[in-house]
Amino acid sequence: MSASTLPRPSAQPPLTDQEVLSYLSTGLRNRWWPILQSALIEIGGKPLGLTRLAEKLVVWRDTSGTVRVQTDRCPHRSVPLSRGVNEGDRIRCIYHGVEVGTDGTVLAVPGQPGCPLEGKKAVKTYPSQEIGGAIFVWFGDAMHQEPAAFNPPIQLVGEEFSAFPCYADWKASWRYVYDNLMDPMHGTFLHANSHTMFQGETQADFITRDTEHGFFFEKANQRDVNFDWSELVDDGGLYVRLEIPYPKSGGPGGNFGIVSFITPIDETSSACFFWRFRKVSGWVRDTWRFLYRTKLEPRHWHVLEQDRDLLDNCGLGLEKHEMLYQHDAGLIRLRRYLAQQGREQLTALRATA
Ligand code: FES
Numbered sequence: 001m002s003a004s005t006l007p008r009p010s011a012q013p014p015l016t017d018q019e020v021l022s023y024l025s026t027g028l029r030n031r032w033w034p035i036l037q038s039a040l041i042e043i044g045g046k047p048l049g050l051t052r053l054a055e056k057l058v059v060w061r062d063t064s065g066t067v068r069v070q071t072d073r074c075p076h077r078s079v080p081l082s083r084g085v086n087e088g089d090r091i092r093c094i095y096h097g098v099e100v101g102t103d104g105t106v107l108a109v110p111g112q113p114g115c116p117l118e119g120k121k122a123v124k125t126y127p128s129q130e131i132g133g134a135i136f137v138w139f140g141d142a143m144h145q146e147p148a149a150f151n152p153p154i155q156l157v158g159e160e161f162s163a164f165p166c167y168a169d170w171k172a173s174w175r176y177v178y179d180n181l182m183d184p185m186h187g188t189f190l191h192a193n194s195h196t197m198f199q200g201e202t203q204a205d206f207i208t209r210d211t212e213h214g215f216f217f218e219k220a221n222q223r224d225v226n227f228d229w230s231e232l233v234d235d236g237g238l239y240v241r242l243e244i245p246y247p248k249s250g251g252p253g254g255n256f257g258i259v260s261f262i263t264p265i266d267e268t269s270s271a272c273f274f275w276r277f278r279k280v281s282g283w284v285r286d287t288w289r290f291l292y293r294t295k296l297e298p299r300h301w302h303v304l305e306q307d308r309d310l311l312d313n314c315g316l317g318l319e320k321h322e323m324l325y326q327h328d329a330g331l332i333r334l335r336r337y338l339a340q341q342g343r344e345q346l347t348a349l350r351a352t353a
């Protein structure tokens, strides 16, 4: 065969929507995601194994107080490092005693000192930081192992805000939980009997409004009466912010708000982080914190359970059966955005494969 008859390498076929959805099913990469409440990981405490974005992680805190997040596999025989022992500056695997340091380097192989495994950086260590009472981890794809900057929501870190971090495991795809957050209209119906969402019009026209890092999806004819708007933000991490006014029983202070990060565990379950916040200071702040702890928190959980009960029972593939209308424009736009982001990531990965 002459050179001119050799088959030329063909270009990659375009990605199908199904391939993009399948890629997205375990999460969008190149973002910071919260994985766990900080308080659950103590200095010197037992390493904890968990799954996020379908990746097995071991989380532990070293003697300096720094949280370490690593792949939950011993480099020797691949058993979970999370079953091992936190030795302060390293994890010791309980199977044959191999010791792995904070940067993933094998520090010792006690059964065979000097073996080639020693000194090897054999375990992936994820960039992590603690913000607002949660451990955030950078999940980069093969081309983005170095983390991008993350601008955490001001409601989690600003002095002028007072937030309670809340956490729940849901048996729902992370994408459907974001859909739910970008659907303010459900507040008027699903939560009609709640302490916060019983007022206002039961019909609405919605508009979308671009922001620097996302968009608002909001009612054109009503504000600060019910769950009237959501904002999607993608700024190093992907989250939704919303506000709902409190009735008088909520005490003094402004609207009640929620910042939500929904971290994929795997295709069918999600680690849901909700920071419930209010912009309050001084005695009003103290009053809000007291009221939340003594009275309001169970009511909020009750509302959230209404969402969870629906979403936990949806399964996958909703898109095939839906008949959407104008109130769904927010989630349609969100889905398009995620698909576009997923397509770009997957296309770039394939080009380098
Ligand atoms: S599997 Fe961990 S030391 Fe052998």
Ligand SMILES: [Fe+2]
Residues within 6 Å of the ligand: 186, 187, 190, 191, 303, 307
């Ligand atoms: Fe809801």
